[in-house]
Amino acid sequence: MKIAVTAQDKNLDAEFDSRFGRCKYFVIADLNTGEHRVEQNTAAIEVGGAGVKSAQFLAGCEVSAVITGHVGPNASRALEAAGIKVFVMESGTVRDAIKAYKEGELTQVSGATTDSHTGLNMS
Amino acid sequence: MIVSVASGKGGTGKTTIAVNLALTLVETESVCLMDCDVEEPNAHLFLKPVLEGSAKVTVPVPIVNEEKCNGCGRCGEICAFNAILPLGKHVLTFPELCHGCGGCTLLCPVGAIREEPLEIGLVEWGHAGSISHIHGKLRIGSPLAPPVVKAVKCHKQNMPEGAISIIDAPPGTSCPVVASVSGSDFCLLVTEPTPFGLHDLTLAVDMVRELQVPFGVVINRAGLGNGGLVDYCNAENIHILAEIPFERRYAACYAKGGRLVEEFPEVKKVFQDLWHAICVTADRV
Numbered sequence: 001m002k003i004a005v006t007a008q009d010k011n012l013d014a015e016f017d018s019r020f021g022r023c024k025y026f027v028i029a030d031l032n033t034g035e036h037r038v039e040q041n042t043a044a045i046e047v048g049g050a051g052v053k054s055a056q057f058l059a060g061c062e063v064s065a066v067i068t069g070h071v072g073p074n075a076s077r078a079l080e081a082a083g084i085k086v087f088v089m090e091s092g093t094v095r096d097a098i099k100a101y102k103e104g105e106l107t108q109v110s111g112a113t114t115d116s117h118t119g120l121n122m123s
Numbered sequence: 124m125i126v127s128v129a130s131g132k133g134g135t136g137k138t139t140i141a142v143n144l145a146l147t148l149v150e151t152e153s154v155c156l157m158d159c160d161v162e163e164p165n166a167h168l169f170l171k172p173v174l175e176g177s178a179k180v181t182v183p184v185p186i187v188n189e190e191k192c193n194g195c196g197r198c199g200e201i202c203a204f205n206a207i208l209p210l211g212k213h214v215l216t217f218p219e220l221c222h223g224c225g226g227c228t229l230l231c232p233v234g235a236i237r238e239e240p241l242e243i244g245l246v247e248w249g250h251a252g253s254i255s256h257i258h259g260k261l262r263i264g265s266p267l268a269p270p271v272v273k274a275v276k277c278h279k280q281n282m283p284e285g286a287i288s289i290i291d292a293p294p295g296t297s298c299p300v301v302a303s304v305s306g307s308d309f310c311l312l313v314t315e316p317t318p319f320g321l322h323d324l325t326l327a328v329d330m331v332r333e334l335q336v337p338f339g340v341v342i343n344r345a346g347l348g349n350g351g352l353v354d355y356c357n358a359e360n361i362h363i364l365a366e367i368p369f370e371r372r373y374a375a376c377y378a379k380g381g382r383l384v385e386e387f388p389e390v391k392k393v394f395q396d397l398w399h400a401i402c403v404t405a406d407r408v
Binding site for chain 2: 043055077078
């Protein structure tokens, strides 16, 4: 299975990005093979609906779960409809996030964890 | 003739200028004041109009029949605002992101999308003495101001023939302001002699130049700050059409919802001269 981590840079030692729809990168890790790839989040510069577009992108990447800091109401609806589980953490590197996920240390959330436009105010 | 009153910075005195210009003109002309600051209309606080009617403003948002959907995904591809998300044959809609363009409905090859009106605001109209007054109110929680602005501008119901329309625009230079100022014969940019006033004026000047609307500047609270504003206008060859001095008694009048031109004859003269300057600058004497 594949999971996505929101990231501020393009490698495993990058700080994870607590924003979902407006994160800079998605690191997509294949837990079966141990390989990973990095995708720039083109939705980050959308005028509106960045969370929806990000969720659509991840659905196309066939990820089963995403690790991030916060998800807004629209992103949450889109991710749920796409069958992508949401796990949250507060800080750390992408590598930390994947390790914590594998060890079952992360909290799964359902529904929005923050208001719309949170990521805009943090950028 | 349509004269819009805009500014980059908020709180410079757009409504003061719009209302007092309307009150000055109505003595000799037929005047309509349109308050297009639909997020916070306030001209009525000074005009105190008697409202005579209202109409809802709606945008058409998509409703998807998933039984008909063939999962082609075109609706999602065409949407510039991420308001419709096809996930196979499961299609999510986000009405508050929708701008009501109708693209998804038009492109759906199997007719699975119909449109339903979503109420986003209200237009109200009436009279304040001889002044026709129209204003828009954006519904709380709705982010989409331009359709409400356009509904105010399209409203003709109590608009006298040949009236001079004065548009009180929202602050800033974003879509609702562009919607307000577009199509004007002239735009007054109201500013104040402060660093913020100057900075935001430069943005507003860029906007009206892009829109190709003739414009001039009104300096409110003149004498308050520095001379950078006048230097800028001179360097850019921008006409300063009027200056309203920074006076405590004017502020006190405003704070009580008063009308400057009715309380202060010297201000009335400023507005009479302003109208003349607009006509000269707009080349419409």
